[in-house]
Structures are given as C-alpha cells and as structure tokens.
Amino acid sequence: MRNPSLPIKAIITEIRSETGDIKTYSLSLDGVLYNPKPGQFNMVGYPGVGEAPISFSSVTSTSKFQHTIRAVGRVTGFIEGLKQGDEIFVRGPYGSSWPLDKAAGEDILLIAGGVGLAPIRPVIQKILSKRNSFGNVTLIYGARTPADILFREEIKTWRKDISVLLTVDEVPLGVKWDYDTGMVTGLLAKTAVNTEQAFAFVCGPEIMMRFVSRGLFLRGFLPSRVYVSLERRMKCGIAQCGHCQHGTKFVCKDGPVFSYNDVKGLPDGLL
Ligand SMILES: Cc1cc2nc3c(=O)[nH]c(=O)nc-3n(C[C@H](O)[C@H](O)[C@H](O)COP(=O)(O)OP(=O)(O)OC[C@H]3O[C@@H](n4cnc5c(N)ncnc54)[C@H](O)[C@@H]3O)c2cc1C
Ligand code: FES
Numbered sequence: 719m720r721n722p723s724l725p726i727k728a729i730i731t732e733i734r735s736e737t738g739d740i741k742t743y744s745l746s747l748d749g750v751l752y753n754p755k756p757g758q759f760n761m762v763g764y765p766g767v768g769e770a771p772i773s774f775s776s777v778t779s780t781s782k783f784q785h786t787i788r789a790v791g792r793v794t795g796f797i798e799g800l801k802q803g804d805e806i807f808v809r810g811p812y813g814s815s816w817p818l819d820k821a822a823g824e825d826i827l828l829i830a831g832g833v834g835l836a837p838i839r840p841v842i843q844k845i846l847s848k849r850n851s852f853g854n855v856t857l858i859y860g861a862r863t864p865a866d867i868l869f870r871e872e873i874k875t876w877r878k879d880i881s882v883l884l885t886v887d888e889v890p891l892g893v894k895w896d897y898d899t900g901m902v903t904g905l906l907a908k909t910a911v912n913t914e915q916a917f918a919f920v921c922g923p924e925i926m927m928r929f930v931s932r933g934l935f936l937r938g939f940l941p942s943r944v945y946v947s948l949e950r951r952m953k954c955g956i957a958q959c960g961h962c963q964h965g966t967k968f969v970c971k972d973g974p975v976f977s978y979n980d981v982k983g984l985p986d987g988l989l
Pocket of ligand 1: 774791
C-alpha cells in the first residue's frame with residue numbers, strides 16, 4: 719500500500735502554455751495507482767527547492783493527471799523552467815473534493831476567477847462524462863483580460879453541453895472580445911437555476927468568493943449549497959504543522975473545498 723505522505727516521482731509528459739505566466743503540465747506516475755477527486759490537490763515540488771500545494775486541473779486517469787500552475791515564486795518558478803521528460807515529485811492526493819455526489823440530479827453553477835478555473839475543470843470533465851446525471855450546468859468564468867482566459871479551446875467544446883458565460887475586467891484596444899466585461903457577480907442574474915435544487919461551486923481570489931457568495935445568497939442560495947475552495951500557505955499538507963489552520967479547521971485536511979456554512983465567521987476574517 720502506497721504511503722500518501724511520501725513524495726513519488728512523476729514524469730512531465732507534456733507542457734502547454736495557457737497564458738503569459740500559466741502552463742498546464744501533464745504528469746505520469748508510471749503505473750502508480752492514484753485516484754484524485756476534483757477539488758483535491760498535490761504537494762508538488764523538487765528536492766532542495768521546496769513544495770507548493772497545487773490542485774488537480776484534470777483527473778481523467780488513475781496514473782495520469784494535470785496541474786495548471788501560475789509561476790509566482792520559488793517552487794512554481796522552478797517548475798516553469800522544467801521541460802517535457804523532466805521529473806518532478808508529488809505527494810497526495812490531499813484534501814476534500816467538490817460534492818459532485820450530493821449534486822447529482824440537480825443544477826450546478828460553477829463560478830471561477832483567474833487560475834481558479836483549474837480546480838473547477840475536473841468538475842466539468844466529470845459532469846461531461848455523465849451529462850445526464852445533472853440538471854442545468856452553468857459556468858461563469860472571469861479573467862483579467864481576454865489573453866488571461868485559461869483552456870480557451872476546451873471552453874468552446876464545453877459550450878455544446880453546458881452554458882458558459884465569460885467576462886473580463888478589461889479589453890485592450892484592438893482586441894476582439896464577444897463576451898461580457900465586468901465582475902463575475904454581474905453575470906449571476908443571467909443564469910437560470912432553481913436555487914432550491916442547485917449547488918454552487920466557487921473558486922478564485924478570496925475577495926471574489928466573498929462577493930460571489932453574497933450574490934448567491936441574495937439570489938436565494940442557502941449557505942449549505944455554496945462551496946468554496948480556500949487558499950492558505952501550506953507546509954505539510956496533512957494537518958501536522960498548523961501552517962494552514964483557519965480557526966478550528968485545517969485547510970489542507972478539512973478543505974480546501976468547504977461548504978460556506980463551515981467557514982463563515984471563522985477567526986481570520988474569511989468570507
Ligand atoms: C489547496 C491549494 C491549491 C492550489 N492550487 C493551485 C493551482 O492549481 N495552480 C496555481 O498556480 N496555484 C495554486 N495554489 C497556489 C500556490 O500553492 C501558491 O501560489 C504557492 O505559494 C506557490 O509557491 P511558490 O513557492 O512558487 O511561491 P512562494 O515563493 O511561496 O511565493 C508565492 C507568493 O506569496 C508571497 N509570499 C511568499 N512568502 C509569503 C509569506 N510568508 N506570507 C505571505 N505571502 C508570501 C510571494 O511574495 C509570492 O507573491 C494553490 C494553493 C492551495 C492552498
Ligand atoms: S499544511 Fe500543515 S497543517 Fe495544513
């Protein structure tokens with residue numbers, strides 16, 4: 719039996735550039751059985767460099783998966799310099815997942831901002847693989863500019879099976895953009911969901927999740943039906959070091975996906 723707290727070697731089989739500073743890495747574990755669920759994460763790193771928590775951005779096979787990573791610091795900057803065929807180390811899969819089982823048969827509203835679409839993408843893949851098991855599904859996705867939209871080609875294929883509403887903060891002069899501008903909250907009114915039989919999954923910057931959650935409550939969603947994915951600085955990933963502690967909760971073990979009910983009002987002012 720594999721010990722999930724020990725790093726295992728993964729080979730980078732493909733690297734795709736998504737935006738200026740974000741790339742998607744396809745990883746293969748060479749036969750090791752891995753069964754991540756949408757919403758869970760790996761501690762990804764390299765000896766002597768460090769580790770960072772990174773969500774699965776695709777979980778279609780047991781030993782092959784993807785991570786979509788923005789290069790912002792020590793570990794992610796190191797990963798950005800790696801090439802196809804290079805190795806990297808992962809520990810996991812860790813944490814809670816989006817409650818797709820609970821949402822079966824119901825409508826789902828997915829709301830993502832920026833790189834927050836990465837942890838939502840495996841949810842969409844699961845829904846598409848069992849499309850008849852869910853009601854209306856709508857994705858609202860916001861990015862800074864059109865060039866910052868992730869998974870651009872794939873989004874076109876999602877539109878065949880789910881509704882997709884896109885918005886950006888700004889459109890540079892001369893850039894063609896056929897969708898909305900402004901905050902994702904502005905698009906909530908355009909969605910057709912029966913809030914009593916719907917779940918909302920929200921992932922993005924904390925301030926965005928706060929405003930989106932409020933907008934969802936105004937539309938009639940119960941907090942127990944709104945799920946958010948929280949980001950905290952992490953070290954161990956397994957509820958041992960306290961780095962990610964948020965009141966009584968460990969974001970690495972009890973989260974990162976929480977029902978709004980479980981995190982509202984906790985001490986560090988979140989949500
Ligand atoms: C559950 C989870 C899932 C995630 N999934 C993804 C994902 O799918 N894709 C993705 O791109 N990112 C994801 N992240 C975010 C990612 O883990 C962070 O960006 C991580 O810090 C990157 O590590 P690093 O070593 O490259 O950056 P760091 O060197 O840690 O720096 C990251 C940023 O934090 C700042 N910083 C450094 N130290 C501190 C400190 N002590 N206090 C406050 N700020 C500091 C730096 O200035 C820099 O801006 C996720 C985070 C969590 C918790
Ligand atoms: S990262 Fe160590 S307790 Fe969560």
